[in-house]
Amino acid sequence: SKTFSPAGCILVPTLDRGSKFFGGKPGFESGTVTELVPSIPSVWGFFSNGALGRLDNSEPSGGFDMMVHGSASSYVLVGSASGRPIYDPVKAAQEEEAAKQKAAEESAVAQALDAEDAKRQARSKSLLQLDEKAPRDDQGELVLKRREVHSGRAISVSTVEWSVAEKTATPTSALEGYMWDKETEVDRFRERVPLSNLVSQCRLAVSDPTKSKPRDWIGPLKRRVEKDGFVIVPECKRIEPITGSLRKRYDVTKLAKQFVLAGSPVLSVNCDPVMFGGTLEDITKAREASSRAALSIASEDGIVVPPILASDLILYPYQLYKLQLAG
Secondary structure (H helix, E strand, O other): OOOOOEEEEEEEEEOOOOOOOOOOOOOHHHHHHHHHOOOOOOEEEOOEOOEEEOOOOOOOOOOOOOEEEOOOEEEEEEEOOOOOOOOOHHHHHHHHHHHHHHHHHHHHHHHHHHHHHHHHHHHHHHHHOOOOOOOEOOOOOEOOOOOOOOOOEEEEEOOEEEEEOOOOOOOOOHHHHHHHHHHHHHHHHHHHOOHHHHHHHHHHHHHOOOOOOOOOOHHHHHHHHHHHOOOOOOEEOOEEOOOEEOOOOOOHHHHHHHHHHOOOOOEEEEOOOOOOOOOHHHHHHHHHHHHHHHHHOOEOOEOOOOOEEEEOOOOOHHHHHHHHHHO
């Protein structure tokens, strides 16, 4: 039938057949099976003194249609009548190996996340357990100092000169330590892409109609408050510095889709890699996922794509240009 899927073929040739019968070609008849049914996984059989079958393809009319042929080959296709899939040991071994490899990769990712969590937690706890009390001004606000980058004394030997740090500066509060780490991150970005090049890329992106443009984030928030009296802003965050990973399998694409389908007017995505494990790619992924989700639930009023707020510690205009390129 059209739904029949053979699991194997039993080949029963008579004793006069074989390689000599077909001009010395070995496996001629079994090769014919694989040509006619390429997907068949196995062919086996045995020689016999005769083969059962009809003389032609006419409809059976009585009990004498089946005959024993002294020189012939009988092909019997075997398969599941219920449509059960065929067991292929080679395919099963490949699937088992792929499952083991996937499990090993997931285990490696989980171990890397655990190590990253432990590193961030240790950094956060070290900042929160400072011996000295953080300095504050007359109004009670924290006093934050910028990171020292030129501390130390210069030593010259012949034509070689280098700097030796006499005393390494330590932050006086968790917020100051966080700010210093963020400054280090921005400095590394600047070494790879100078500000002038980044500004040029932003100008090209503004003139490109295929690139995303900044959208109003406050407007949808106010309209939802006017309508319902309150609003919940969901945030996609990978890691909490004190407690570690908020969920082991963090998928910003899946989260953004769920929030949009649930009716959220706006989204927030934490893209800070220093303390919260985010990336700029999270902004791009969330924007694309929210656009697809909004398209799937489009109504007569049109397509409403929630705008996305990038949550990060902003210290320099350089970071704003990076966020604009990320969407």
